[in-house]
Amino acid sequence: MSSKENHPLHRIFHPRSIAVFGASNKPTTMGTYQLLNILSSGYQGKVYPVHPKLSEVQGLKAYPSARELPEAPDLALITIPRDAVLEVFKDLGERGCKRAIVISGGFKEVGEEGREKEQELVKIARSYGIRFVGPNCIGIINPWLPLNTTMYPYKQNPGYIGLASHSGTYVTQVLPWLEKSGIGYARAVSLGNEADLNIVDAIEYYGEDEQVKSIALYIEGIRRPKEFLKVAKRVSRKKPIVALYVGGTRAGARSGVSHTGALSGSDEIYQGVFNQCRIIRAPDVASLYEWAFALATQPPLKGKRIAICTHSGGPATSLADACERAGFEVREFSPKLQKRIRQLIPATGSARNPVDMTFSVNLDALYFQLPELILSSGEVDGLILHGIEGESYYTHFVQASHGRLKIPVEELSGYLRGILKKLAQLPARFSKPIVSSSFMGREDSAVALVQDLGIPCYPSPERAVLAMKALYLRGQSIK
Amino acid sequence: MSSKENHPLHRIFHPRSIAVFGASNKPTTMGTYQLLNILSSGYQGKVYPVHPKLSEVQGLKAYPSARELPEAPDLALITIPRDAVLEVFKDLGERGCKRAIVISGGFKEVGEEGREKEQELVKIARSYGIRFVGPNCIGIINPWLPLNTTMYPYKQNPGYIGLASHSGTYVTQVLPWLEKSGIGYARAVSLGNEADLNIVDAIEYYGEDEQVKSIALYIEGIRRPKEFLKVAKRVSRKKPIVALYVGGTRAGARSGVSHTGALSGSDEIYQGVFNQCRIIRAPDVASLYEWAFALATQPPLKGKRIAICTHSGGPATSLADACERAGFEVREFSPKLQKRIRQLIPATGSARNPVDMTFSVNLDALYFQLPELILSSGEVDGLILHGIEGESYYTHFVQASHGRLKIPVEELSGYLRGILKKLAQLPARFSKPIVSSSFMGREDSAVALVQDLGIPCYPSPERAVLAMKALYLRGQSIK
Numbered sequence: 001m002s003s004k005e006n007h008p009l010h011r012i013f014h015p016r017s018i019a020v021f022g023a024s025n026k027p028t029t030m031g032t033y034q035l036l037n038i039l040s041s042g043y044q045g046k047v048y049p050v051h052p053k054l055s056e057v058q059g060l061k062a063y064p065s066a067r068e069l070p071e072a073p074d075l076a077l078i079t080i081p082r083d084a085v086l087e088v089f090k091d092l093g094e095r096g097c098k099r100a101i102v103i104s105g106g107f108k109e110v111g112e113e114g115r116e117k118e119q120e121l122v123k124i125a126r127s128y129g130i131r132f133v134g135p136n137c138i139g140i141i142n143p144w145l146p147l148n149t150t151m152y153p154y155k156q157n158p159g160y161i162g163l164a165s166h167s168g169t170y171v172t173q174v175l176p177w178l179e180k181s182g183i184g185y186a187r188a189v190s191l192g193n194e195a196d197l198n199i200v201d202a203i204e205y206y207g208e209d210e211q212v213k214s215i216a217l218y219i220e221g222i223r224r225p226k227e228f229l230k231v232a233k234r235v236s237r238k239k240p241i242v243a244l245y246v247g248g249t250r251a252g253a254r255s256g257v258s259h260t261g262a263l264s265g266s267d268e269i270y271q272g273v274f275n276q277c278r279i280i281r282a283p284d285v286a287s288l289y290e291w292a293f294a295l296a297t298q299p300p301l302k303g304k305r306i307a308i309c310t311h312s313g314g315p316a317t318s319l320a321d322a323c324e325r326a327g328f329e330v331r332e333f334s335p336k337l338q339k340r341i342r343q344l345i346p347a348t349g350s351a352r353n354p355v356d357m358t359f360s361v362n363l364d365a366l367y368f369q370l371p372e373l374i375l376s377s378g379e380v381d382g383l384i385l386h387g388i389e390g391e392s393y394y395t396h397f398v399q400a401s402h403g404r405l406k407i408p409v410e411e412l413s414g415y416l417r418g419i420l421k422k423l424a425q426l427p428a429r430f431s432k433p434i435v436s437s438s439f440m441g442r443e444d445s446a447v448a449l450v451q452d453l454g455i456p457c458y459p460s461p462e463r464a465v466l467a468m469k470a471l472y473l474r475g476q477s478i479k
Numbered sequence: 480m481s482s483k484e485n486h487p488l489h490r491i492f493h494p495r496s497i498a499v500f501g502a503s504n505k506p507t508t509m510g511t512y513q514l515l516n517i518l519s520s521g522y523q524g525k526v527y528p529v530h531p532k533l534s535e536v537q538g539l540k541a542y543p544s545a546r547e548l549p550e551a552p553d554l555a556l557i558t559i560p561r562d563a564v565l566e567v568f569k570d571l572g573e574r575g576c577k578r579a580i581v582i583s584g585g586f587k588e589v590g591e592e593g594r595e596k597e598q599e600l601v602k603i604a605r606s607y608g609i610r611f612v613g614p615n616c617i618g619i620i621n622p623w624l625p626l627n628t629t630m631y632p633y634k635q636n637p638g639y640i641g642l643a644s645h646s647g648t649y650v651t652q653v654l655p656w657l658e659k660s661g662i663g664y665a666r667a668v669s670l671g672n673e674a675d676l677n678i679v680d681a682i683e684y685y686g687e688d689e690q691v692k693s694i695a696l697y698i699e700g701i702r703r704p705k706e707f708l709k710v711a712k713r714v715s716r717k718k719p720i721v722a723l724y725v726g727g728t729r730a731g732a733r734s735g736v737s738h739t740g741a742l743s744g745s746d747e748i749y750q751g752v753f754n755q756c757r758i759i760r761a762p763d764v765a766s767l768y769e770w771a772f773a774l775a776t777q778p779p780l781k782g783k784r785i786a787i788c789t790h791s792g793g794p795a796t797s798l799a800d801a802c803e804r805a806g807f808e809v810r811e812f813s814p815k816l817q818k819r820i821r822q823l824i825p826a827t828g829s830a831r832n833p834v835d836m837t838f839s840v841n842l843d844a845l846y847f848q849l850p851e852l853i854l855s856s857g858e859v860d861g862l863i864l865h866g867i868e869g870e871s872y873y874t875h876f877v878q879a880s881h882g883r884l885k886i887p888v889e890e891l892s893g894y895l896r897g898i899l900k901k902l903a904q905l906p907a908r909f910s911k912p913i914v915s916s917s918f919m920g921r922e923d924s925a926v927a928l929v930q931d932l933g934i935p936c937y938p939s940p941e942r943a944v945l946a947m948k949a950l951y952l953r954g955q956s957i958k
Contacts, residue, residue, distance in 0.1 A: 027884045030838065033876060040879035058883060105827050105837070153875040167793020176871070177918040177938060220796055244797075251809035252800030255792075255833050284941035285797055313734075314646020317699055318723075318764055321731030330730035348584050354734050358584070359509065392655070396632040397512060400519035404537060405506045439656040459656060462763035 004208035008131035009201055011099045013142045013187055015075035017046035018149070019066060019097065021088055022079030022104075023057050030103065031079040032058065033151035034139065038077075041148035048073060050088075065091050072096035077139065077149050082106035082114070085135065086121055093128025100125075101149060102134035108193050109136050109257075118195050125196060137192025138168025141185055144211055150190070157452075159184020160296035161289070162212035164202035166191055166220040166256075170285060177286075180441055181459075182451030183293045186211040200227045207235035214296035216288050217243040217279075220256035221264040225273065232277035240295035240474050242280045244288040245270050278477035280470050290458060291470035297454035298433035300475035301468060303381035304329045307374045308354035310386040311366055315437070315461045316354035319384055322465040328472075330354065337377050344369055367419045368426075375430040382471065384464050388438040388457050390416050390446030416446055424453035433471045437464040483687035487610035488680055490578045492621045492666055494553035496525035497628070498545060498576065500567055501558030501583075502536050509582065510558040511537065512630035513618065517556075520627035527552060529567075544570050551575035556618065556628050561585035561593070564614065565600055572607025579604075580628060581613035587672050588615050588736075597674050604675060616671025617647025622664055623690055629669070638663020639775035640768070641691035643681035645670055645699040645735075649764060656765075660938075661921055661930030662772045665690040679706045686714035692775035695767050696722040696758075699735035700743035704752065711756035719774035719953045721759045723767040724749050757956035759949050769937060770949035776933035777912035779954035780947060782860035783808045786853045787833035789865035790845055794916070794940045795833035798863055801944040807951075809833065816856050823848055846898045854909040861950065863943050867917040867936050869895050869925030895925055903932035912950045916943040 004010060018038065022031025035058055038047060048069055049057035056062055063069050066076070066088060076092050078085055078100060085104050092100065107118040118135065125132055133140065139149035143158040150168070154175035161183065165171050168190040178184070187209065189202055199217065206212040215235070222228045232241060246252045247264025256264050274281050280295070282288040306328045308319045320330045333341065333353045341351035344365040350356040355374070357366055371383055394407045427434050436457045442448040450457050458464045483489060497517060501510025514537055517526055527548055528536035535541055542548050545555070545567060555571050557564055557579060564583050571579065586597040597614065604611055612619065618628035622637040629647070633654035640662065644650050647669035657663070666688065668681055678696065685691040694714070701707045711720060725731045726743025735743050753760050759774070761767040785807045787798045799809045812820065812832045820830035823844040829835045834853070836845055850862055873886045906913050915936045921927040929936050937943045 027886060028840075036876065036880050036884070040881075058880075110827065152872075153879040165793070167791070167796070169791035169793040173791060173794075173866070174918045176920070176922075180920065218793065246796045246800035249800045249803035251803040252796055254811070254831065255787075255796040255799040255809075255829075255835075284801065284939060285793075286939040286941070308734075312646070312648035312652060314644070314648040314697065314764075315652075317646070317725045317731055317734040320734040321725035321728045322763065324728035324730040330734075332733070348589065350734075352733065356734075361507075387652070393631075397515065400632040401515050401537075402519075405515070407506060439653045441655070441659065443655075460763060460765040462765070 002208070004205070007205045007208065008099070008197060009189070009205040011074045012101065012133060013140060014145060015045055015073070015099070015147070017048065017071060017073045017075070019048045019050050019069055019073040019076045021050050021076065023049050024051060024054060025057060030151050034077060034079060034103070034149060037148050037151060037153050040153060042146045066095045066097065067091050069095055074099060076100040077103070079103040082117060086117070086124060089121060089124045089128070089130060093124065093130055098130055100130055100132035101137065101139050102132055102192070103137060103139060105136040107135045107195065118193065122195050132196050133189060134192040135195060138172055138190040140190070141171065141188040143185055155179055157184045159186060160211070160213035161185050161216050161292045162202070162206035162209060162214070163188040163216045164191060164199050164206070165189070165218040167218050168192070170218045174285070174289070178289060181289070182442055182448065182457065183289050186213070194223055198223055200224050200231050203235050203241070204231050207231075207239060213239065214292045215239055215241040216292035217241065218285070218288065219243055219245045219247070221247045222273070229273060229276060232279060236278040237478070240280065241277065242282050242288060242291045242295060242470065243274060244282045244285055245274070280473045287466060290456070290463060291467055294433070294435055294456045294467040294471055295474055297456060298427055298435065298471055299431050300478065301382045301433050301471040302475045304472070305380045306330055306468065307380040307383045308386070309366065309370050309374065309383060310354060311357040311360055312387055313356050313358070315386040316356045318461045319386060319465060320354050322462045323384070326465050326469045328468070331379070333377070333379055337374070337379055340373055341370065344373070363416055364419050367416070368422045371423060371426055371434065375426055375432050380432070382433045382468060384468060385434060385436040386438070386461050386464070388436050388447050388450055389440050390444050390449075392440055392444040413445055417449060420446060420449050420453065424450065424455055433468065435464045435467050437461045481687070483684070486684045486687065487578070487676060488668070488684040490553045491580065491612060492619060493624060494524055494578070494626070496527065496550060496552040496554070498527045498529050498548055498552040498555045500529050500555065502528050503530060503533060504536060509630050513556060513558060513582070513628060516627050516630060516632050519632060521625045545574045545576065546570050548574055553578060555579040556582070558582040561596060565596070565603060568600060568603045568607070568609060572603065572609055577609055579609055579611040580616065580618050581611055581671070582616060582618060584615040586614045586674070597672060601674050611675045612668060613671040614674060617651055617669040619669070620650065620664055620667040634658055636663045637665065639665050639690070639692035640695050640771045641665050641681070641685035641688060641693070642667040642695045643670060643678050643685070644668070644697040646697050647671070649697045653764070653768070657768060659920055660768070661927065661936065662768050665692070673702055677702055679703050679710050682714050682720070683710050686710075686718060691718065693771045694718055694720045695771035696720065697764070697767065698722055698724045698726070700726045701752070708752060708755060711758060715757040716957070719759065720756065721761050721767060721770045721774060721949065722753060723761045723764055724753070759952045759956075766945060769935070769942060769946055773912070773914055773935045773946040773950055774953055776935060777906055777914065777950055778910050779957065780861045780912050780950040781954045783951070784859045785809055785947065786859040786862045787865070788845065788849050788853065788862060789833060790836040790839055791866055792835050792837070794865040795835045798865060798940045798944060799833050801941045802863070805944050805948045807947070810858070812856070812858055816853070816858055819852055820849065823852070842895055843898050846895070847901045850902060850905055850913065854905055854911050859911070861912045861947060863947060864913060864915040865917070865940050865943070867915050867926050867929055868919050869923050869928075871919055871923040892924055896928060899925060899928050899932065903929065903934055912947065914943045914946050914950075916940045
């Protein structure tokens with residue numbers, strides 16, 4: 001077995017069978033929602049509900065205890081009252097189960113009594129060789145298997161980000177927003193109180209996991225700072241890591257303690273740790289995912305020279321301004337390059353940088369010819385493209401005109417698809433990143449396509465600049 | 480007539496008849512799209528296409544020239560080649576038309592020759608008393624009339640923001656994003672080259688216009704700084720103004736010149752102007768609209784003490800951290816208040832501030848009882864609520880369970896609607912602002928409802944904090 005397959009998190013993300021504790025036939029318990037979600041997420045392994053009284057749970061045969069399961073399950077998912085968790089751990093140990101996720105709360109996040117119970121739980125686990133996530137967590141998601149053990153039934157397309165989070169919300173409640181943003185997980189784990197497996201284990205595992213292309217961390221406090229430093233330093237050599245740390249203010253620290261019993265520390269100390277580990281620090285939760293997406297899909301930005309390409313004067317100017325504020329250079333192109341650009345844009349456009357095509361329907365120029373020409377020129381290190389949009393505009397007009405306008409919308413979509421596929425190959429061809437923005441979302445097929453092809457497309461021009469900044473920081477950190 | 484009705488922009492936003500120059504029966508010209516959009520936007524006034532050759536345009540009787548129109552139109556919308564605009568202005572003047580929007584480009588934004596043509600156009604307009612918006616602009620939107628003269632057919636619900644923009648994109652291309660964000664215009668004008676009517680006129684008009692509750696400005700450069708100072712100072716006494724200025728960097732200034740021939744100036748000088756005028760400066764285009772929405776709907780924040788209320792530990796901690804970074808205080812509540820809060824939340828929750836209900840289905844507590852209790856306590860100046868969500872979660876599960884789960888989703892929605900209506904009355908009752916956030920969008924009926932009731936709901940916790948900061952700056956500026 002590879003080191004990845006030996007890692008304690010491997011079977012938690014890839015169980016061949018799951019025993020579920022806490023599900024019933026009532027529609028009001030969390031465990032029931034989790035069981036339903038495992039089934040509806042498309043999980044193909046075996047599922048064993050365990051219930052002291054019921055012989056059938058949600059249409060599946062149920063077992064009275066772990067000791068009576070027909071096999072040692074790869075994973076136990078536990079959502080029952082705190083004190084019962086300890087007994088279940090003993091039963092699981094006796095049955096030979098080695099991995100668990102403990103959703104139940106009431107442990108160290110609630111104070112001294114809970115802390116003692118948590119220590120007891122760890123002791124039982126150690127005695128049987130059980131490794132577990134939680135307690136007081138929300139579970140894991142592996143959209144590639146697929147498996148979603150959480151109680152959030154939202155769709156998640158497989159992606160490239162490995163997320164480790166001290167907040168279950170940032171694993172689950174964000175799913176509708178992530179889906180609309182075209183951002184997908186490779187894996188996600190809600191760490192909870194980290195009684196056993198913790199953020200260091202997650203970083204270590206993601207480092208070995210080839211489906212994870214970038215690592216995103218939501219941190220309330222690091223419990224094993226020395227190991228964190230050692231592992232994060234090693235992993236970030238090959239994979240980008242981005243982190244949101246919220247424990248560096250008094251209010252953030254106080255809230256973190258109530259939440260997961262987190263041990264936070266001063267902002268300066270954490271910043272020092274992040275710098276040593278080449279960890280890029282995100283200022284807010286949206287940036288955490290948006291930057292991780294760019295870092296997973298685009299090559300690092302190796303210099304400061306940015307090209308801007310759009311058909312809109314306002315976003316051109318906003319992008320130019322935001323780039324310079326971010327420390328980038330938006331240099332005027334050479335006369336030679338401007339001359340070649342002018343052959344592709346209308347007379348009313350601007351070829352200087354930003355390139356502003358103004359209102360033009362030359363999609364091939366905007367989405368491929370100009371980016372190719374500019375990236376091949378050697379005059380820039382990366383490109384920001386505003387105005388990704390497919391058939392939406394025309395579809396609206398065909399509707400608005402009550403059939404008076406005849407526009408071959410489907411042909412247009414097909415044509416555009418071909419152009420965008422060529423666009424998506426440019427970053428690898430030139431080893432230079434492209435990020436984009438649009439005021440349309442994934443309801444527009446062009447936005448959905450570029451995102452799915454790995455060109456980040458953000459909902460406002462300035463967010464594209466921020467993501468480019470993350471790619472720059474990555475480029476600097478691995479120089 | 481009131482001063483509002485005498486203002487040159489009044490008939491431009493409320494024309495009883497519009498002559499359209501540039502529309503035809505071809506599906507590829509901008510003028511055609513504008514005409515179709517006027518019709519499909521629901522405009523109830525008269526529309527007169529003017530075309531030298533066609534007797535019918537898009538099903539309407541067309542006229543060969545302005546001189547032959549059956550009446551002097553309230554407004555002329557002009558999208559024809561530059562040199563022809565000058566002739567059309569003379570015809571309009573002879574026919575007695577006093578207001579125009581000139582979409583056509585090729586004027587001062589393209590250099591010396593264009594500059595001369597623009598001066599000539601102004602001269603003709605003055606000789607006939609024509610006041611006009613543009614050239615090189617994209618038109619106006621008045622969703623209350625309704626009227627949309629632009630070529631963007633996207634839906635826009637009537638709202639409270641008066642937008643004046645040096646970018647047509649920020650009037651039009653943003654519409655899908657605004658709609659998804661629950662943000663609506665009262666009026667919007669794309670100013671273009673500002674040969675005649677300019678940003679000062681727009682601020683002045685919005686100041687008088689009772690449907691405008693806050694004013695948003697996208698600025699590439701101010702052409703009449705003294706008048707701007709005078710008018711903005713006066714108007715901002717009664718209505719909040721928020722501005723995005725992008726001409727303060729070299730790259731932004733260069734791009735602005737190519738775009739609208741803008742005269743930008745140093746960031747410091749503009750900041751000084753904004754300070755003198757109580758103008759709140761937005762850092763990016765999304766914030767411009769998001770803050771304008773909060774400023775239009777919520778009372779100003781009169782102090783720094785913020786309460787945070789949620790059912791999610793991660794957002795609780797993020798909000799606490801972001802609040803403190805923004806200069807707010809997230810003080811622990813008094814023992815007395817905490818005791819009363821604990822009666823409304825589960826034992827696993829936290830009552831300290833942030834209030835974290837944890838996973839709880841007590842919607843009345845989260846969305847009304849806690850906000851009311853906290854705002855009435857006198858311990859805070861404003862409240863941020865994370866986790867607005869209605870029936871989405873249950874709808875997903877009913878689908879996921881293939882009918883196995885029976886949940887009365889419609890009853891739940893009705894119940895929630897009653898609670899949220901009570902929530903929306905709290906800011907006026909206590910003169911204290913509430914802003915909220917959710918990872919759900921308007922596809923969720925609770926998010927759509929709170930936004931429509933005037934409680935801003937942003938797509939991430941930190942954006943709610945930023946909007947609260949804008950309300951604080953407003954509160955400080957009118958002390």
